[in-house]
Amino acid sequence: MSEQPAPSPTPGPTPGTAGADAVSGSPLPAEIASALKRDSAGLVAAIVQQHDTNEVLMLGWMDDEALQRTMTTGRVTFYSRSRQEYWRKGDTSGHVQWVKSVAMDCDxxxxxxxxxxxxAACHTGTRTCFDGRTLEVVTGTAG
Known part of the structure; x- marks a missing residue:
């Protein structure tokens, strides 16, 4: 099932909004907005993980507004790079992501x-976006 976008009352990220300009107009608390390092489109990668099994489910993209919505509504909101609009996971498919925590990496x-x-977390209907997509690699061992 394909996810459909949620209504987008505010415009998406504007190229070049990374850095200081993104902080001044950000809906996020200043300490979070200033710590985020966005790409040239104003987006940050969001890795989604099942809270109780640590299973990695998917990767999506968030701007400040999507992160703010995720942090304050209990549901995950992404910014669609292809459609250039916000979408809340599960609004059309019923495959909802209930937020348990959000963390920012060290950078x-x-x-x-x-x-x-x-x-399913994946739009293809699989539990994760990584199911059945393992690449062959040479494995290593510690020590």
């Missing part, structure tokens, strides 16, 4: 969103 350029996933 501020990635987020870890721990959720309680209802149904």
């Amino acid at each position: 501020g350029d990635a987020l870890l969103v721990r959720v309680d996933q209802v149904g």
